[in-house]
Amino acid sequence: MSFHFIKDQDFADFLTDLIRAKIVVGPVAKTSRQQEKFVFARLTRVQDLRLDYDVTILPPKKEFFPAKQDLLRFDGPRVKACLEPVEKVLFGVHFYDVKALDMTDALFKEKNEDRNYTAHREAATIVVSNIRKVFPRAFWASIGAEVKPRGHDAWLTQIVGGCVFETGTLKGEALLKFGRFSEASADQVAAARRANEDMGKQCLEQLKGTSASNAKKVRAAFGKEELWTKFAEDCFSCGSCNTVCPTCYCFDVQDWWNIDQKSGARTRTWDACLTEDFAKISLGAGAAENFREERAERFRHRFMRKAAYLNEKLGGPACVGCGRCSAACTADIADPTTVINSIPEA
Ligand code: SF4
Numbered sequence: 552m553s554f555h556f557i558k559d560q561d562f563a564d565f566l567t568d569l570i571r572a573k574i575v576v577g578p579v580a581k582t583s584r585q586q587e588k589f590v591f592a593r594l595t596r597v598q599d600l601r602l603d604y605d606v607t608i609l610p611p612k613k614e615f616f617p618a619k620q621d622l623l624r625f626d627g628p629r630v631k632a633c634l635e636p637v638e639k640v641l642f643g644v645h646f647y648d649v650k651a652l653d654m655t656d657a658l659f660k661e662k663n664e665d666r667n668y669t670a671h672r673e674a675a676t677i678v679v680s681n682i683r684k685v686f687p688r689a690f691w692a693s694i695g696a697e698v699k700p701r702g703h704d705a706w707l708t709q710i711v712g713g714c715v716f717e718t719g720t721l722k723g724e725a726l727l728k729f730g731r732f733s734e735a736s737a738d739q740v741a742a743a744r745r746a747n748e749d750m751g752k753q754c755l756e757q758l759k760g761t762s763a764s765n766a767k768k769v770r771a772a773f774g775k776e777e778l779w780t781k782f783a784e785d786c787f788s789c790g791s792c793n794t795v796c797p798t799c800y801c802f803d804v805q806d807w808w809n810i811d812q813k814s815g816a817r818t819r820t821w822d823a824c825l826t827e828d829f830a831k832i833s834l835g836a837g838a839a840e841n842f843r844e845e846r847a848e849r850f851r852h853r854f855m856r857k858a859a860y861l862n863e864k865l866g867g868p869a870c871v872g873c874g875r876c877s878a879a880c881t882a883d884i885a886d887p888t889t890v891i892n893s894i895p896e897a
């Protein structure tokens with residue numbers, strides 16, 4: 552690990568050279584109806600990079616686990632894998648999204664490693680940017696503090712006069728050649744640390760309790776059907792809370808045939824456990840069973856997964872407090888702080 556410094560006036564040149572040499576994906580603005588939102592997109596010019604973003608609509612997970620991904624293509628008996636990982640730099644990822652990537656890394660490596668995810672992940676260099684504006688629905692400062700981000704290669708922090716660039720891996724070090732970096736002083740490193748710590752004070756939405764106490768009370772509330780029915784009263788079963796979540800990783804796989812009935816593709820698409828058909832299984836002969844038929848059961852399942860079921864495997868809750876689900880839910884009932892805070896202690 553080493554600490555470097557780049558002056559404000561040298562930053563644009565650094566990014567320009569990086570964009571010329573590599574595929575660089577970063578947060579850019581997407582404006583609609585006077586509302587400014589942000590997405591991760593390929594950068595073609597430095598002016599588009601918006602490190603002052605609060606949150607992106609979709610998490611950077613989509614770069615490794617796209618919403619729709621061909622796994623293989625076939626033509627009669629000929630089958631070809633579609634795995635062609637492309638080297639890229641994800642620039643400006645917030646630390647909570649790195650924590651989420653660490654979780655999907657672990658889950659996709661579990662048992663049978665999923666190369667359709669891990670190969671893309673290995674081809675990426677991840678540069679964190681310090682959070683410069685807090686998303687009003689975010690609560691990352693009060694959830695899962697015991698889980699530290701690990702999967703990044705470098706961490707950029709804006710301080711007075713420039714940025715401290717902390718490298719943690721060889722891939723992170725390899726970016727230094729694109730900019731006029733000097734060694735960071737102890738004062739600059741301390742200023743960067745303070746800048747990251749101080750931002751937590753602006754993250755006002757709060758999840759109460761510890762990860763362990765929340766896991767315990769959420770699990771203990773499993774049988775309180777009235778509670779879940781009330782929580783899910785206005786749920787449309789749209790699945791938006793799943794779709795925007797950086798830690799959700801369920802998918803569906805289907806084979807598609809072309810009109811020649813010989814060729815086609817095996818494709819995976821994101822799935823969402825809040826949707827009505829998620830847990831519907833075939834019993835054969837046209838019959839089916841849905842083992843989470845009620846929306847309250849599906850709503851409860853999401854909270855069991857986020858706050859309790861995966862904790863042991865991940866070292867903390869499967870939620871990083873990004874606030875995307877709260878913002879994406881039309882009925883505004885998906886906010887984990889509202890739901891978990893209102894569950895009585897076990
Ligand atoms: S559950 Fe909501 S707040 Fe938590 S990681 Fe998923 S989208 Fe973010």
Ligand code: SF4
Nearest residue numbers: 786787789790792880
């Ligand atoms: S909780 Fe909200 S976002 Fe999630 S499925 Fe229900 S209505 Fe859709």
